[in-house]
Each structure stands twice: as structure tokens, then as C-alpha cells.
Amino acid sequence: MISFILIILASLFFTGIIIRVKSITSGRRGPGILQPVKDVIRLFKKGAVYSKTTSFVFQVAPSIYFASILMAIMVIPLGEYRGFISFEGDFVFFAYLLGVGKFFSIISALDTGSSFEGMGASREALFSMFAEPAFFILMGSLALLTGHTSFQEIFASLHFGSYISYILGVLATFVLAMITMVENSRMPIDDPKTHLELTMVHEVMILDNSGFDLGLIVYGTNLKFAMYGALIANLFMGSFPLYITIPIFFGIQVLFAIAIGLLESFTARFRMNHNAQYILALSSVSLLIFLGVLLVLGQFN
Amino acid sequence: MTDSLLLSFALLLPVTGMIAIPFLPSSIRANVNFIFVVLIAAITSIPAVKALTGDTVDVVINGTLVFGNITFHIDSLSSWFILIINLTCIHGAFYGIGYMKSYKGRRTDLSMHWILFLLFQSSMLWVCMMQNGLAFLVVWELMSLSSFLLVIFDHSNKATLQAGINYLVQMHIGVLFLAAAFIWVYFSEGSFEFSSIEKFFFSNQNLWLFLLFFAGFGIKAGFIPLHSWLPQAHPAAPSHISGIMSGVIVKLGIYGIFRIIFFLKQDYTVIGEIIITLSVLTCLYGILNAAVHRDVKKMLAYCTIENIGIIGIGIGLGLLGMGNGNTLLAVLGFAGALLHTLNHSLYKSLLFFNAGSVYQQTHTRDMEKLGGLVNTMPQTALFFLIGGMAIGGLPPFNGFVSEFLLYSGLLLGIKSTGITLITLLIFSLAGLALAGGISMLTFTKSFGTIFLGAPRTHLQQQPREVAWDMRLPQYLVVIIMLSISLFPRFYFSIVNNIVLEFIPVAPGGRAPVPFPLLNGISAIGKFAMLFMVLLVLIYLIRKSISRKHPEATGPTWGCGYIVPTSKMQYTGKSYSKSLGKLLSFLILEKKKYKEISANEIFPAERRHSSHYNDFFVTRIFDGIVDRLLYSLNYFQFIQNGKIQMYILYGIFFIVLIFLGTIFKFI
Numbered sequence: 001m002i003s004f005i006l007i008i009l010a011s012l013f014f015t016g017i018i019i020r021v022k023s024i025t026s027g028r029r030g031p032g033i034l035q036p037v038k039d040v041i042r043l044f045k046k047g048a049v050y051s052k053t054t055s056f057v058f059q060v061a062p063s064i065y066f067a068s069i070l071m072a073i074m075v076i077p078l079g080e081y082r083g084f085i086s087f088e089g090d091f092v093f094f095a096y097l098l099g100v101g102k103f104f105s106i107i108s109a110l111d112t113g114s115s116f117e118g119m120g121a122s123r124e125a126l127f128s129m130f131a132e133p134a135f136f137i138l139m140g141s142l143a144l145l146t147g148h149t150s151f152q153e154i155f156a157s158l159h160f161g162s163y164i165s166y167i168l169g170v171l172a173t174f175v176l177a178m179i180t181m182v183e184n185s186r187m188p189i190d191d192p193k194t195h196l197e198l199t200m201v202h203e204v205m206i207l208d209n210s211g212f213d214l215g216l217i218v219y220g221t222n223l224k225f226a227m228y229g230a231l232i233a234n235l236f237m238g239s240f241p242l243y244i245t246i247p248i249f250f251g252i253q254v255l256f257a258i259a260i261g262l263l264e265s266f267t268a269r270f271r272m273n274h275n276a277q278y279i280l281a282l283s284s285v286s287l288l289i290f291l292g293v294l295l296v297l298g299q300f301n
Numbered sequence: 302m303t304d305s306l307l308l309s310f311a312l313l314l315p316v317t318g319m320i321a322i323p324f325l326p327s328s329i330r331a332n333v334n335f336i337f338v339v340l341i342a343a344i345t346s347i348p349a350v351k352a353l354t355g356d357t358v359d360v361v362i363n364g365t366l367v368f369g370n371i372t373f374h375i376d377s378l379s380s381w382f383i384l385i386i387n388l389t390c391i392h393g394a395f396y397g398i399g400y401m402k403s404y405k406g407r408r409t410d411l412s413m414h415w416i417l418f419l420l421f422q423s424s425m426l427w428v429c430m431m432q433n434g435l436a437f438l439v440v441w442e443l444m445s446l447s448s449f450l451l452v453i454f455d456h457s458n459k460a461t462l463q464a465g466i467n468y469l470v471q472m473h474i475g476v477l478f479l480a481a482a483f484i485w486v487y488f489s490e491g492s493f494e495f496s497s498i499e500k501f502f503f504s505n506q507n508l509w510l511f512l513l514f515f516a517g518f519g520i521k522a523g524f525i526p527l528h529s530w531l532p533q534a535h536p537a538a539p540s541h542i543s544g545i546m547s548g549v550i551v552k553l554g555i556y557g558i559f560r561i562i563f564f565l566k567q568d569y570t571v572i573g574e575i576i577i578t579l580s581v582l583t584c585l586y587g588i589l590n591a592a593v594h595r596d597v598k599k600m601l602a603y604c605t606i607e608n609i610g611i612i613g614i615g616i617g618l619g620l621l622g623m624g625n626g627n628t629l630l631a632v633l634g635f636a637g638a639l640l641h642t643l644n645h646s647l648y649k650s651l652l653f654f655n656a657g658s659v660y661q662q663t664h665t666r667d668m669e670k671l672g673g674l675v676n677t678m679p680q681t682a683l684f685f686l687i688g689g690m691a692i693g694g695l696p697p698f699n700g701f702v703s704e705f706l707l708y709s710g711l712l713l714g715i716k717s718t719g720i721t722l723i724t725l726l727i728f729s730l731a732g733l734a735l736a737g738g739i740s741m742l743t744f745t746k747s748f749g750t751i752f753l754g755a756p757r758t759h760l761q762q763q764p765r766e767v768a769w770d771m772r773l774p775q776y777l778v779v780i781i782m783l784s785i786s787l788f789p790r791f792y793f794s795i796v797n798n799i800v801l802e803f804i805p806v807a808p809g810g811r812a813p814v815p816f817p818l819l820n821g822i823s824a825i826g827k828f829a830m831l832f833m834v835l836l837v838l839i840y841l842i843r844k845s846i847s848r849k850h851p852e853a854t855g856p857t858w859g860c861g862y863i864v865p866t867s868k869m870q871y872t873g874k875s876y877s878k879s880l881g882k883l884l885s886f887l888i889l890e891k892k893k894y895k896e897i898s899a900n901e902i903f904p905a906e907r908r909h910s911s912h913y914n915d916f917f918v919t920r921i922f923d924g925i926v927d928r929l930l931y932s933l934n935y936f937q938f939i940q941n942g943k944i945q946m947y948i949l950y951g952i953f954f955i956v957l958i959f960l961g962t963i964f965k966f967i
Contacts, residue, residue: 047851051858053755055675057686063843067836071828085828087821092708093696093828096737100695100832103741107686110749110871112857113673118749118871125745126879129738133731140715140730144723149712197860207858212847216839276883283731290727299720 003078003230006246010253011219011226012037017254018225021261040219048211053113061108062213062220068101069220069227076230077152078249080239088149091139095132098183102128105217109205116197120204123275127189127201130279131182137286138175141168141293155234164296169235171289176235177256178282180228184221187264189275199272225260229253304358308373308430310344315423319416327408331398334415338394338422342387345426349380349387353795369493372432377799378563379429381639382556386429388781389548389646390422392774396654397541399771403661404454414454414539421447421545428553434483434493438476445472448550452538464537471520471530478517479557482510499564507568514561515576522554523606524613525583526917532590535602536666540657543598547605547653548646555612555642559635562620563803570624574725577617581732584610586887586916588736592743593881593888593913595873596666597656600747601649604692607736608645611707612638614729618710621722623804630713631804632814636796637706643792644691644699644785651778652688655681658771659751662764668750668873672757677764682752684775689744691782694737697829699785702792705825707733709818742877750873757867787830790823874911881913889914 016033023030050058074084075094085093102124109121143149145165146157158165182189185202197204206217233252237245270278294300318337322330348358358375365371375383397418401411424444431437449472453465483493489505490497501510520527531551535543565572587606594600615638622630658681659674660666675682691698711733714726766772785792797814859865881888892911897904939950960966 044846045850047853048847049853049855051856052854053673053857055682055753056679057675057753060840063840064836067832067839070835070839071832085824085831087824088817089705089709089712089821090824092705093701093825095734096694096696096701096704097832099693099737099741100690103690103693103695103745106741106745107749107753110745111675111753113754113867113870114857114859114865115869115871116860117857118754118876121745121749122871122876122879125742125876129735129742132734132738136734137727137731140712140727143712144715144727147716149709207860211850212843216843273879276879294720294723299718299723 001084002081002242003076003083004074006078006249007073007076007223007226007230010229010250011222014225014229014253014257015222017257018261018264021258022265025262025265036218036222040215040222043215043218044212046211046215048213051112051208054108054111054208057104058108058111058208059213061104061111062209062216064104065101065108066216066220068097068104069223072097072101073223073227073230075151076227077155077234078230079234079237079242079245080152080156081242082150082152086150086152090150091154094151095135101220105205108209112208114207116200116204117207119198120201123190123201123272124185124205126276127182127279130276131179131282134175134279134282134286135179137283137290138172141286141290142172144290145293145296151234155237156239158235158238164292168289168292168296171285171292172235173232175282175285175289176228176232177259178279178285180225181260181263182279182282183228184224186260188267188270189279191269194269225257226253229256232256304348305360307344307348308358308360311341311423311426314341314344315419318419322415322419323412327405327411330412330415331394331401334418335391335394335398337419338390341419341422341426342391345383346387348375349383351375352380353377353384353799368433368435370433371436372494373430374432374495375430377802378556378559381643381796381799382429382552383426385552385643385646386422386425386549389545389650390425392650392654392778393541393545393548394418395774396544396657396771397539399768400539400541400654400657400661402768410454414451417447417450421451425549425553429556432495434486434495434498436493437495438480438483441479442476444550444553445469445476448542448546451542452534452546454539454542455537458537461537464533468530468534471527475517475520475527478513478520482513482517485510485513495560495564498561499566502564502566507565508571511561511565511568511572512575515558518554518557518561520554522551522558522613523583523587523609524579525586525606526921528583528587528606528609529915529918529922531606532594532599532602532915535605535653536596536598540598540653540660543601544650544653544657547602548650551605551609552642552646555609555616555638558616559639562616565620565623569620570722573617573620573624574722575617576613576620577725577729580610580613580617581729582610583607583613584736585732585739586610588739588743589880589884589888590913590915592739592746592877593874593890595668595912597659597668597747597751598653598666600668600743601652601656604740604743605645605649607740608641608649608692611704611733611736612641612645614733615639615641615703615707615710617729618707618714619800619804621714621717622710625717627713627717628804629814629818630710630717632797632800633706633710633713633818635800635804636793637703637710639796639799640706640785640792641700641703644703644782647778647782647785648688648691648698648700651684651775651782652692654771654775654778655685655688658767659764661767661771662762663760664762668747670758671751672867672870673753673755674764675752678752678766680766680772682748684772684779685748685752687779687782689748693740693744695741696825697786697832699782701829702786702789702822702825704733704737705822706793709821739880742880746873746876750876754870755867757870757872787826789826790819793819793822887916889916889919 013033015036020030020033072094075090077083106121106125109117142154146154148154190201194200233249352375360373362371424440427440449469455461486498486501490500523531584607587603591600591603615634618634619631691700694700694704711726711730715723890913894909
């Protein structure tokens with residue numbers, strides 16, 4: 001349960017840090033780091049406008065999306081403290097839970113009957129589909145390396161490996177960070193600040209959402225960031241006691257947020273029609289990890 | 302009641318039904334058919350349940366002239382399939398009552414349809430019981446023929462007939478392989494009985510005979526490249542028949558493969574590797590094609606191919622487990638495959654029924670012509686949504702349970718030794734995940750295009766929600782699906798027992814499934830429940846909060862454009878276009894379009910058409926068939942239409958046989 005609380009805490013300031021970093025690099029002061037949460041609260045208090053075309057799907061989809069993220073967060077452990085949900089093969093459950101959320105966010109976009117939202121939905125489905133193998137190869141390799149198949153056991157025993165496991169950790173960080181960007185539709189994949197609907201992915205899907213629903217979706221994005229941040233933090237946590245792991249956790253979350261801020265400030269977006277290939281190329285990095293694991297295990301002899 | 306009495310009832314009942322149906326008034330034929338289906342199901346389920354709890358049922362008819370000993374054998378494997386057949390047939394017959402009402406003018410056709418339905422169900426059941434190769438082929442053939450005749454219900458339609466004949470021919474190619482395999486066993490062991498297959502495997506190399514059987518059963522199951530009948534036959538058939546064909550007939554191919562696998566004595570690993578490679582490819586190929594097709598039933602047919610691939614991955618894993626002596630892996634693989642067989646028969650029949658409901662109301666299977674049906678047919682939409690989520694393996698539905706077993710199996714498998722094996726399995730893992738992703742794309746596309754948004758074309762008749770008798774069987778299917786996802790442990794224990802009965806267990810008794818894994822399986826059910834509770838909770842919070850705030854409705858935000866029409870919606874085609882374009886080497890798109898030339902000042906109206914072709918059919922089979930036809934042209938002189946010549950051929954062969962016996966050639 002402790003990881004759940006920590007992730008919720010981290011989600012409060014994560015996006016704030018990203019925005020602050022982006023402001024500073026572009027020479028502005030920027031809003032306070034709690035501003036995104038204040039925005040969400042403001043959205044919660046607002047009324048809503050629904051499109052006449054929409055049906056019950058549009059009404060329930062944001063709730064399901066949010067619920068799926070909450071469930072997924074419950075799977076994440078903190079070092080040797082298991083998450084609320086923990087069993088052998090729980091990362092499969094994790095990935096498929098996020099799939100449920102995505103399924104509903106896609107069909108709710110299609111529910112509006114808007115050509116732009118359909119476009120965004122199509123891209124979201126395609127990109128997240130290509131990110132799928134990368135995650136599974138990564139987790140499969142880690143399972144092979146550690147001999148365990150649940151998040152908590154994998155992360156707890158990852159620490160005891162040789163030096164090469166830290167190199168694998170760095171590669172895994174890269175993969176997870178990129179998956180975060182795909183899942184949250186951030187910079188190299190999608191530009192959340194773009195001003196043309198034709199070039200958006202995630203933002204265009206939620207054009208018709210408003211009020212409480214929009215608040216749920218926006219806050220869901222914050223939660224997802226913190227969730228992947230927690231996964232990355234777990235790679236380097238091992239089985240230290242709590243008074244060490246909690247600072248590590250927040251340290252890595254902050255570092256990750258700053259890194260995303262810098263990345264978003266200094267990179268341009270990938271070409272939209274080549275995005276799928278870029279994302280699929282992520283699987284090759286995962287395969288590199290897999291090869292590394294084979295090397296560690298001495299399978300090449 | 303004794304077993305033989307039960308079995309003779311299982312033979313007598315369908316015959317009675319088939320004779321009775323034509324004499325009944327046409328208004329109650331469908332209902333009577335349903336009653337007979339239920340009765341047959343009940344009669345055959347009794348021994349099946351008995352076999353599942355441990356008592357196998359054996360009835361032997363000794364010393365028949367042609368067949369030799371015919372053994373009716375119901376063990377737990379047959380029982381599992383018998384129960385699946387019965388379940389799907391009951392739903393199908395029920396749904397059929399409502400679905401066929403719109404054809405009530407065609408009385409003779411309908412009467413034939415219901416007669417064949419009984420034959421179809423019974424022949425499938427017999428397939429699961431027969432343990433004599435020759436008798437097996439006969440009932441197998443009965444099954445193919447009855448399903449062929451059911452497929453061409455709409456026989457005045459040229460496309461339907463073509464699809465039907467294609468199905469017939471391909472099924473017979475399958476029978477050819479099976480017959481060859483049985484004859485091989487016969488020559489080697491002197492008997493058509495299934496037990497002689499086991500004897501054959503004891504003393505000979507296993508691989509080649511298995512591959513022969515695999516080819517025969519694989520055509521039925523739809524493994525690539527033997528799948529091409531599926532996407533043609535399923536759209537042609539009436540929906541409840543497509544539901545049963547996709548839900549069960551295809552699975553009988555799987556049954557056959559299972560049956561043969563449990564006779565195997567060696568070569569497990571190599572056969573496992575072949576099957577798992579083929580299965581991953583089948584899985585990806587099926588779902589890729591499903592993603593781009595616009596005919597909803599064709600999409601579902603390709604999706605069936607994907608699921609056969611998933612089942613195949615399980616079978617392959619199980620074989621690898623047997624090869625390594627890793628009982629747990631064998632259990633996980635085979636149990637996953639068996640459970641997925643049940644799951645798929647449930648949600649695929651649900652989806653086909655659904656497609657039938659939509660077809661009945663709109664008279665089109667083309668998704669691009671539909672849209673916005675969620676407002677007029679909300680329950681049908683909900684069923685499709687549930688089916689689509691389940692088939693993508695998304696929790697909290699049943700598809701996830703079997704996929705979880707397979708994932709667990711794959712993760713267990715990669716711990717085995719051998720770099721080839723590990724690499725193969727990690728690619729299978731990625732392939733399964735990728736297929737899950739594409740299946741999400743496929744079903745968001747289909748659901749979105751058919752049910753969401755605004756209607757794309759003006760339909761002649763305003764669609765309405767279908768009648769209760771068509772919805773009720775779908776509710777039943779959904780309830781069974783939920784029972785699997787909420788109580789996975791129970792279903793797992795059944796398939797686990799089946800598997801343990803067949804795989805060689807290491808000394809020391811039955812290998813138990815370790816506790817953490819069982820824990821994981823029941824955890825899925827528990828957390829599926831938690832997920833649903835959480836979801837309802839959040840929805841209620843949302844409702845209570847948003848009640849306090851003003852709500853308004855308006856048109857969809859058109860990004861500044863003020864006169865949008867429903868034709869400007871994103872189409873299913875454009876939704877999956879980028880995927881199709883990326884993989885254009887595999888998904889062949891055929892476009893017909895005339896470019897506007899530079900000197901055409903006032904362009905006339907023009908058409909653009911695009912459809913997708915099957916890679917194997919276009920690139921491989923069409924060429925072979927063309928060349929075959931070309932070379933067979935040279936033999937046309939034999940079939941010259943002169944009756945004298947035909948009589949001469951007869952005499953010629955009689956003389957040949959006569960000479961043959963005289964000189965002892967035969």
C-alpha cells in the first residue's frame with residue numbers, strides 16, 4: 001500500500017516540475033509546481049458540455065480510464081514492499097489493465113463522431129500497440145534474469161546481480177522512459193502543446209471532454225507519469241529499508257520529471273508518419289537487454 | 302441408465318428429430334429443433350460430465366465388417382469438447398429461432414436447415430467419441446457436408462455458393478491428409494483403431510505421421526497457410542451457423558491435434574517448436590488481416606484465425622514442457638489452450654450473433670455503411686463491447702484468464718535451457734503482446750465504426766433493438782463469460798485435471814501446480830471483481846459531483862468548421878490505414894482509381910475502390926491453381942461429353958481389374 005500512497009503524492013507535483021523546467025529553459029519563471037493539481041481541482045468543480053452524438057460510452061469512459069490507472073498503480077511495489085496487488089505474473093495484469101483504460105479512451109473519442117478525434121484515436125491505438133512488445137520483452141528478460149515473474153520479486157532480486165545488471169538497468173530505464181512518453185503522448189512522440197488538431201494524438205482525443213471527466217483524464221496523465229517514474233525508481237531500489245527507499249523514490253521521480261522537461265524543451269517531435277517505426281525500434285533496445293541477460297546467464301557458452 | 306443405452310439415444314434422437322421436423326407446421330420447426338438440440342445436449346452431457354469426474358465411458362461394437370471394432374470412447378478430453386459443442390449449439394439454436402424468422406417465406410429451405418442443424422450437432426459430437434479411424438473419417442465427413450449445406454443457406458447468391466464450394470474443396474483436401482495418415486497407420490499396425498496410432502508412435506518416428514495429421518486437422522482449425530476457407534465461409538453462412546462454425550467446428554481441428562499429441566511418444570520438442578512458430582505467425586497474420594477488413598464477419602473470421610494461433614501457442618508450450626520433462630509447463634500450456642478453446646467459443650459466438658443482429662436490422666455487413674447504432678440498439682452494442690474486450694484479453698473478462706495462463710507458461714518456459722528455445726519463447730511473448738495490441742486496434746475500430754458516432758449512410762429501414770429471443774442467448778453467454786473471469790480457479794482445476802490425465806507424470810504421483818501460481822489464478826478473479834467495484838465507485842462519485850454542476854449538450858466540436866456532415870467522420874478504413882500501409886508487404890491492398898489528368902478541366906464523377914487481399918491466396922494459391930487448371934486443360938479430351946466414351950472408360954477399367962486379378966497385380 002505504501003507505494004500507492006507515494007505514487008499519489010508524486011503525481012501531485014510531477015507535471016508541475018515538468019512545466020517549471022520547460023518554463024525556466026525558455027526563460028520564464030513559470031507557474032508553481034502545484035498548478036496542474038489546482039487546474040484539475042478547478043475542472044472538478046466545473047459543469048460539463050456533452051456532444052449530442054455521444055452515448056453512454058462517452059459518459060463512462062473517463063471513469064473506467066481513471067479506474068484502470070488506479071488499479072495499475074496498485075500493482076507497483078516499492079522495493080521489497082509489495083503493492084496492494086501482487087502475484088506471479090502481475091505485470092501481465094498491469095499491462096492489460098492499462099489496455100482497458102486505453103480501449104475506453106479510444107472508443108470515447110470515436111463516440112463523438114469527429115474526424116479529428118478519430119484520427120487521434122487511430123494514432124493512439126497504433127502507437128501503443130507498437131510499444132507493447134517492447135514492454136513485454138523487457139519484462140520477460142528481467143523475469144529470465146531474476147527467475148521471478150512478479151514486479152516485487154523481480155525488483156527485489158534485481159539488486160543482487162553483477163555490474164552488468166546495472167547496465168541493463170540503464171537500458172531498461174531508457175525503454176521505460178520512452179514507453180512513458182508513448183503512453184502519455186509526450187514530446188518525441190506527440191507534442192501536447194501543438195496548436196493544430198491534425199498533428200495531435202492524445203490532446204485531440206479529449207477535445208469534447210469537459211468538467212469532471214476532463215479533470216479525471218488530466219489527473220490520470222499525472223498519475224501515469226508518477227507510475228512509470230515509480231517503475232524506474234524500483235529498478236534502482238533493491239531491498240533497502242524504507243528510510244532509504246523513500247528518498248530514492250522521490251529523488252528519481254524529480255530527476256525523471258526534470259529529464260522529461262529538458263527533453264521536451266530541446267527535442268523536436270518525430271515525424272508523425274514515422275512514429276510507428278520509431279516506437280517499434282524501441283523493441284530492439286529491449287532485445288538488447290534480452291541479449292545482455294543471455295550474456296549474464298552465460299547462455300552463449 | 303447404462304452407457305450403451307445413452308449412446309444409442311444419442312444416435313436415435315437426432316434421427317427422430319430429422320424425420321419429425323419436415324412433418325411439423327413450419328411455424329414451430331425452429332422451436333422443435335431447439336428442443337431436440339437441448340435433448341441431445343443433455344443426453345451426451347451426462348457421460349461427458351461423468352468422464353470429467355473420472356469415469357471414462359467405453360462402448361465397443363465388435364467385429365463390424367468394414368470398420369473392424371468401433372470404439373465409442375468418452376474420456377475427459379472428449380468431454381471438454383462435447384460440453385463446448387453442446388453449449389454453443391444450444392445458444393446457436395436459440396439464437397437461430399429469432400434470426401431465421403426473417404426468412405420465414407422459404408419454408409423448404411428452413412426445414413432443410415433445421416434437419417441439417419441436428420445432423421451437424423450430432424456429427425460433431427460423434428467426432429469427439431469415435432475412436433476408430435475409418436468411422437472417424439465418416440463422421441468427420443458428415444460434419445463437413447452438413448456444415449457445407451448449412452453455409453449455403455442463401456444458395457441463390459453466387460458469392461455464397463462460391464464460398465461454400467471453396468469450403469467443401471478445402472475440407473476434402475483436409476480429409477485427404479487424414480485418410481492418408483490413417484491408412485499409413487493401418488498398413489503399419491493392421492488396424493484403424495486409435496490405439497494403433499499409439500502403437501505406431503511407440504515403434505516408429507513420430508514427426509512425419511504427426512505432421513500429416515497436423516495438416517489434416519490444421520485445415521479445419523485454420524492454421525496458416527491452410528486458413529483461406531475461414532474468411533470466405535464465415536461471412537457466407539447465416540450468423541448462428543458462423544457462430545457455431547467459428548466457435549466449435551474450428552475447435553474440432555484443435556481436438557484432433559490434441560488427440561494425436563497425447564499419443565505421441567517422442568519428438569516432443571521439435572514438434573512443439575514447429576507448432577509454436579507456426580502459431581505465433583498464425584496469430585499475427587490473422588489479427589493483422591482482421592484489422593483492415595471492412596466486412597464485419599470477415600473481420601471476425603480472421604480474428605478466429607488469430608485465436609487459433611493463441612491456442613496453438615498453448616499446445617506448443619505444452620509439447621515443449623513434455624519434451625523437457627517440465628510437467629508444470631505442460632500443464633500451463635495445454636490447460637491454457639483448452640481454456641482458451643472454451644473462452645473463444647463463447648465470445649466468438651457472441652460476436653457472430655451480434656453481427657447477425659446488426660445484419661438483420663441493417664442488411665449490410667459493411668462496417669463503413671453503419672454508425673451510431675449504439676443509440677438504436679444499445680444492448681447489442683453492449684454485447685459487442687463485452688465480446689470485443691474479452692477477445693482482446695482485457696480484464697475483467699474471460700479472455701484474460703486463458704491468456705494469463707499462456708503468459709505464465711511462456712514466462713516459465715524461458716527459464717528452460719537452450720538459447721534457441723529461449724529466443725523462440727521471448728519472440729512468442731512479444732508476438733502475443735503485439736497481437737493483443739492489434740486486437741485492441743481491431744475491436745476499437747469495429748465497435749467505433751459500427752456502433753459509435755453518427756449513422757454514415759441513410760438506411761432504408763430505421764434499425765431497432767432485436768427481439769428478446771435473440772438477446773437472451775447473448776445474455777447467457779455473457780453470464781458464462783463472467784463466471785469464468787470471476788472464478789478462474791474452478792475452470793482451471795477442470796482443465797488441469799484433463800491435462801494431468803494425459804501427460805506422462807513424473808514418478809511421485811500427480812505433479813501439483815505450485816501454490817503461488819494457483820494464487821495468481823485466483824487473484825485474477827478477485828482483482829477483476831475489485832476493478833469492477835472501483836469502477837462503479839468512481840462512476841458514482843462522478844455522478845454525485847457532476848449533479849451539482851450545470852450540464853449542457855451541443856454539437857461535437859468541429860475544430861472551427863461549422864457545417865460538418867456524418868460522412869466526414871473518421872472511417873474504419875482510415876482508422877486502420879496507417880497499419881495497413883506499414884505492413885503493405887503482407888496486407889495486400891488493391892486499389893482502383895483513375896488519376897485526374899492535367900488536361901481534364903471539368904473532371905467527371907469518379908470512383909475510388911480499395912479492398913484487401915489475402916497474402917497466401919493471392920501470392921501462392923492463386924498461382925498454383927491457375928497453373929493446375931492450365932495443365933489439366935490438356936486432359937480435357939477425356940471429359941468430352943460423349944456418352945459412348947464414358948461407357949468405354951467403364952469397360953476399360955473393368956478389363957484392367959480383370960487382368961490385374963489374373964496376373965495377381967492386386
